Amino acid sequence: MLELLSYGPTGWGDEILAGAGMTLMVAVLAYLVGLVAGSLTAAAKLAGPAPLRWLAASYTTIVRGVPALLVIWLLFFGGNGLVTWMAGLFGYGGRVELPAFGIGVLAVGTVSGAYAAEVIRGAVQAVPKGQLEAARALGMHRLLILRRILVPQALRFALPGLGNVWQMTLKDTTLVSVITLAELMRQAYMAMQSTRQPFLFYLTAALIYLAMTSLSDMGFRWAGRRAERGVRRTATA
């Protein structure tokens, strides 16, 4: 039975591995999209004018309140409808489809960003006000305060939360398989269809996801310990 997992034309090992690579690629890109969207949203919530604050609040409330799968379907149908309509404006009558990869990254990134925004906002608020006052008193300008004072400290507070967002983002990539992107779940499905061995392939997929989440958890813990260097422990910690 294990020869089904072998590398090459007879086994599914190479397809599964390629799927795992695709999963990681979608997860990393979606996470980056989420970090950018989350940072901008947090900034809008903390210091934006009222309409931006309102927009940011709607984004985080709505996206965190609906299933990620619904966001994927919305972007899939909505995005394809939009490009088909635009192609029609240019005289093209057929149906146009966006690449599943792009839709997947955008959809998972949108969800990731809504959760990242809340983590980043909390972390920025956790930086003591005195630090910023002291920086201003020293005559630092805004960008320097951001770079030297706010971001390094906020990042330390944000790390555990951002680690959770990463784990969630990684798991959410499984949902992109519904729009037939050839990531790990989709490859396992194809392998199951042709071999009738669902248990073997989904167990393999589960173990690969387990390895990914466990290794990245170790990575975030290590980063957390590094970020805590030189920080005085309080009595309770």
Place this chain on the structure above:
Amino acid sequence: MDMILSALPSLLSGAFVTVQLVAWSLALGLVLALLVALALLSPNRLIAGPAALYVFLFRSTPLLVQLFLIYYGAGQFVAVRESFLWPLLREPYWCAIIALTLNTAAYTAEILRGGIRAVPFGQIEAARALGMHRGLMFRRIILPQAFRQILPAYGNEMIQMVQATSLASTITLMELTGAARTIASRSFQPVELFVIAGAIYLAMNFLIAQAVRWGEKRMAAAA
């Protein structure tokens, strides 16, 4: 507009399936989570070890894999097909409930463990001094305080579960997301359908959040 009106009955019956999935898996999940949390807190490693492994495995893998392992994977074995569980494992509905239950129980057990451990030891000492036996102490002293402690976190878990039920659509179940998707694929206004489905999900979350807030207030008043 006509399209929306004609789609509404299917969406609402999908929402009803969603509510059923949420209710079943939260109820069963809470019972299982309580047992697992007690096992996690056991001084006996033979009890705490497997419980910790269960929590680790279900929290470290995506729910979709768990669902597919149960729905597609279990039926591969003759022993399963001939067992008394087969009438359940054959049905997407029950497979979804089993996967959701096992998944939420792992997260909830971890939340509950924290809540139980947060009960001040003086409370337990006092209960013992009054001669309460273990079961009574758990029911009257530890669990009520633990539940009050974990209610906000458990509220989040409930909202996560509402969203998690959408995965049941991948195994042919016509819950809210599945219904919206099916109508969307033969409609000219697919986006509107997902917006309506999203609004229904938000309404469900709002109700849960209100219930949690009401529960918090009630428990605070009792304290």
